[in-house]
Amino acid sequence: MLKVQGKVDKLSALSRQYADFSAKKYKKDSKHQ
Incomplete structure (x- = not known):
């Protein structure tokens, strides 16, 4: 159990x-566009 x-x-x-x-990567990618 443990x-x-x-x-x-x-x-x-x-x-x-x-x-x-993933969130950081997504933010980075969305900044490029």
Whole structure:
């Protein structure tokens, strides 16, 4: 149970970082247009 929770936490942290990265990249790209 705890192992799964740890995996979920890691996954959500990764997806949060990815969303952050995508948002920054999108903002950068939209500035060019």
